[in-house]
Amino acid sequence: MSVAEELRPRARAMAERVALAARRAGIDDDGVRQILTAYLSAMRVRDRVIEDEHQIDYLHPGRTALILIEDLGVMNAEIVAAATLLESLHDELRVDIAGDPAIDSGVSSLVERIPTPGRSGELLIEDLLVAEPEIRTIALAEWLDQVRRLHLRPTEYWEGQYALTSAVYLPIAERTDRLLAQRFNWWCRVFKDRYLRGGG
Secondary structure (H helix, E strand, C coil), rough: CHHHCCCCCCHHHHHHHHHHHHHHCCCHHHHHHHHHHHHHHHHHHHHHCCCCCCCCCCCHHHHHHHHHHCCCCCCCCHHHHHHHHHCCCCCCCCCCCCCCCCHHHHHHHHHHCCCCHHHHHHHHHHHHHHHHHHHHCCCHHHHHHHHCCHHCCCCCHHHHHHHHHHHHHHHHHHHCCHHHHHHHHHHHHHCCCHHHCCCC
C-alpha cells in the first residue's frame, strides 16, 4: 500500500518505518495494509489540525505502533491498527471511527473499548483492570508515548499527568507486561527527579 502521495514528509517516513517494522515482525501484507490504513486515517486528522509536522503530537500514531511492534513484539495487526487510532489527550486529534469507512469493524471495536482518562474519568483504573490484556496493552503503549513528551508540554500539565501515570498507568503496567512496567517505573522516577523537584 502506498501512502506517499497523501502524507507530509515526516509522516511518510514514519509510515515506511512502521511498515518495515511490521514486516520484520512477521506481520503479513494484509496486516501491514490494515495498519497503514488506520495510520493514514489518524494522520489525515493531524494534517487538518496540526500545521507544523515537527509538533510533538504529530507522529504520535506511528510512535505508538512502534512501541507495540518493536518493543512488545505484537504481531496482531488489528491491535497495532487500533493503537494508531487511539488519542487519549486531545479531542481534536481523535478520528471519527464511526464515520470513517476505511476502518474495519474489528479495529473500530477495539478502539471503542479502550478506557481513556476522558472516557472513564475516576473509574479509569477499574476500567483498565477489567479490560482484556490486549486492550490494556494498547492503552499503556499509547499513554507511554504521550508522557514521554510531557516535559515538552506547558508546565501546568506536569503534576496532573504525572499523578495520573503513577497512580493508574504504572500499577496497570505492573499487572500487564514486565517491559511496560519497567518503562513506566523509569519514566516516573526520572520525571519526578528532573522536573517536579526542580532538578532540571
